[in-house]
Amino acid sequence: MPTDALAAQEVRKTYRTRGGPAVEALSGVSMTVHAGERVALLGRNGAGKTTFLKIAATLLRPTSGSVSVFGHDAIRAPDEVRPMIAVVPQEGKPFFHLTPREQVYSYLRARGLTRATAKAKAEQALSEMGLTEVADRLSINLSGGQRQRTMVATVIATSAPLLFLDEPTIGMDPFARRSVWESLRALTRQGSTILLTTHYLDEAEALSDRLYIVERGRVLIEGTAASLKQGIGGSLRVSVADGARLAQQFASFGSCVTDGTTLHVLIEPPRLSELLDVAVRAQLTATVGPVTLEEAFLRAVGRSIDEE
Amino acid sequence: MALPAPAFRGTVAFSAAESRVQLHEGVAIFSSMITQAVVLVFVWVLARSLLPVAVFGAIIFSMFTFGQRVLNEAAYIRVDHKLNELYLASPLTPESYFLGIAVGVLVAYLGPTLLLVALAALWVGFTPALALELLLTATAVWLFSSSLGYVLSTLFRDMRAIWSYAAILYNLFGVLPPVFYPVGLFPAPLRPVALVLPPSAAADLLQNALHPGVLTPGEVGLAAAALATASLGMFLFALVWARRTAQEA
Numbered sequence: 251m252p253t254d255a256l257a258a259q260e261v262r263k264t265y266r267t268r269g270g271p272a273v274e275a276l277s278g279v280s281m282t283v284h285a286g287e288r289v290a291l292l293g294r295n296g297a298g299k300t301t302f303l304k305i306a307a308t309l310l311r312p313t314s315g316s317v318s319v320f321g322h323d324a325i326r327a328p329d330e331v332r333p334m335i336a337v338v339p340q341e342g343k344p345f346f347h348l349t350p351r352e353q354v355y356s357y358l359r360a361r362g363l364t365r366a367t368a369k370a371k372a373e374q375a376l377s378e379m380g381l382t383e384v385a386d387r388l389s390i391n392l393s394g395g396q397r398q399r400t401m402v403a404t405v406i407a408t409s410a411p412l413l414f415l416d417e418p419t420i421g422m423d424p425f426a427r428r429s430v431w432e433s434l435r436a437l438t439r440q441g442s443t444i445l446l447t448t449h450y451l452d453e454a455e456a457l458s459d460r461l462y463i464v465e466r467g468r469v470l471i472e473g474t475a476a477s478l479k480q481g482i483g484g485s486l487r488v489s490v491a492d493g494a495r496l497a498q499q500f501a502s503f504g505s506c507v508t509d510g511t512t513l514h515v516l517i518e519p520p521r522l523s524e525l526l527d528v529a530v531r532a533q534l535t536a537t538v539g540p541v542t543l544e545e546a547f548l549r550a551v552g553r554s555i556d557e558e
Numbered sequence: 559m560a561l562p563a564p565a566f567r568g569t570v571a572f573s574a575a576e577s578r579v580q581l582h583e584g585v586a587i588f589s590s591m592i593t594q595a596v597v598l599v600f601v602w603v604l605a606r607s608l609l610p611v612a613v614f615g616a617i618i619f620s621m622f623t624f625g626q627r628v629l630n631e632a633a634y635i636r637v638d639h640k641l642n643e644l645y646l647a648s649p650l651t652p653e654s655y656f657l658g659i660a661v662g663v664l665v666a667y668l669g670p671t672l673l674l675v676a677l678a679a680l681w682v683g684f685t686p687a688l689a690l691e692l693l694l695t696a697t698a699v700w701l702f703s704s705s706l707g708y709v710l711s712t713l714f715r716d717m718r719a720i721w722s723y724a725a726i727l728y729n730l731f732g733v734l735p736p737v738f739y740p741v742g743l744f745p746a747p748l749r750p751v752a753l754v755l756p757p758s759a760a761a762d763l764l765q766n767a768l769h770p771g772v773l774t775p776g777e778v779g780l781a782a783a784a785l786a787t788a789s790l791g792m793f794l795f796a797l798v799w800a801r802r803t804a805q806e807a
């Protein structure tokens with residue numbers, strides 16, 4: 251059996267701050283990322299995503315639990331793990347006084363690549379990230395999104411076996427985000443494995459083979475985007491404008507969520523025409539669309555918050 | 559220290575990038591020399607005969623302030639840029655990461671210090687023995703202060719806190735003790751303190767080389783032993799510390 255790219259068991263982390271109360275950021279997270287997979291970690295702000303990523307990437311010591319990367323102990327033998335990984339840190343910035351070209355190239359050289367390989371890989375990553383035009387401009391003079399692209403280019407250029415990307419596309423325009431997705435897909439085709447976090451659920455859906463939703467330091471749900479969406483009780487969303495006041499009439503069709511005066515009803519296709527009839531009779535406008543991952547996320551996490 | 563070849567290759571590449579980054583800060587490089595230049599002007603005006611002592615002191619002081627640059631740079635790229643995460647989660651070892659910053663800063667800032675060395679050659683002239691002693695003491699002070707700077711950099715989570723601490727540290731240990739002025743003018747009961755602090759130990763050893771007899775043989779032994787112990791000890795500690803803090807607690 252081939253070893254998993256990442257296997258985490260019961261990882262706990264309690265931050266102890268001077269003067270302040272201790273913060274339990276992770277309360278026993280277990281997860282597996284198979285070699286060649288793209289996995290997304292989702293969760294609200296403060297859920298523990300960055301904490302988990304840093305522990306897995308040998309940058310933070312957990313309070314307890316174990317993490318292995320390709321069978322090597324990431325906590326006790328970080329030296330064996332580090333050559334196989336690369337990290338896009340959350341809110342990282344390139345060296346302001348290097349150009350993107352120098353930044354990517356010098357990073358690859360520091361990782362031990364030869365001049366020729368580093369040069370070729372840097373050029374390819376810069377072009378994939380659409381940085382060719384600004385490749386010789388100091389990063390201090392780049393826009394926020396261009397800097398973020400430089401950080402991503404630096405890391406994807408490594409084609410490391412396991413890549414950790416913490417909110418890699420933050421601040422990027424829709425074209426740049428799609429370039430990142432394309433590069434990450436290409437990397438996994440060539441054998442790399444990817445664990446990323448994102449708050450863009452369309453990105454998580456477009457990019458990842460599997461998702462973990464983390465909430466208050468625990469894994470709430472694990473599965474594919476499709477299975478998560480199925481889990482919330484319907485594959486279609488009917489949005490009834492001004493329908494919130496008639497929520498009771500629609501309750502029998504499926505689960506209902508109000509959003510201002512609009513009512514969203516999640517249903518399965520066979521009941522669609524029946525529901526539309528009710529809406530037409532009440533002289534309301536209804537829009538039909540597929541359930542999105544965002545809805546699944548809001549429902550799943552919302553339910554868990556309600557239960558607290 | 560025996561670094562495996564690939565790790566060493568990474569250090570060179572990383573320190574080259576660091577130097578390049580530092581060299582963009584022309585004003586910082588200029589300002590790194592301003593204290594030394596001002597002190598030398600004061601001495602020129604007030605007591606010209608002390609210029610040889612002061613210029614050697616200025617060289618040692620420069621080596622000492624490189625540690626302050628290491629402190630600033632290591633903290634800045636960690637706190638503001640999170641580049642430590644990029645470099646530490648990579649084949650570059652934590653030791654090489656620390657060394658890369660230290661060497662990168664040295665290369666970028668060494669230029670103006672070499673001007674001071676040229677002045678020293680002009681005013682004093684170098685015997686091979688004096689040149690060797692300068693090389694050894696200056697290296698020891700650099701090793702000590704860069705190691706200390708890196709270790710301290712890991713303790714801060716906010717850049718603003720650093721500036722005030724660094725100013726205290728570098729003035730207290732670099733300006734106050736007899737670095738720029740003769741050790742003979744320092745209060746006698748406190749001489750042992752001056753002789754164990756690395757910057758003044760180095761400067762006073764050089765003063766003794768310029769004017770044999772300003773230190774007793776016992777004091778020479780004390781200063782040399784203290785300097786060697788402090789620089790090697792701090793360097794080894796920084797290597798261990800770099801590895802420990804690569805994985806935050």
Ligand SMILES: Nc1ncnc2c1ncn2[C@@H]1O[C@H](COP(=O)(O)OP(=O)(O)OP(=O)(O)O)[C@@H](O)[C@H]1O
Binds near residue numbers: 265295298302
């Ligand atoms: N160094 C620290 N010291 C104390 N508490 C911390 C520290 N870092 C994070 N925390 C706390 O741990 C929890 C998890 O933080 P983490 O950064 O892992 O969240 P996240 O899921 O990445 O959030 P976001 O989506 O905002 O990036 C939060 O409650 C946070 O306040």
Ligand SMILES: [Mg+2]
Binds near residue numbers: 300301
């Ligand atoms: Mg985060």
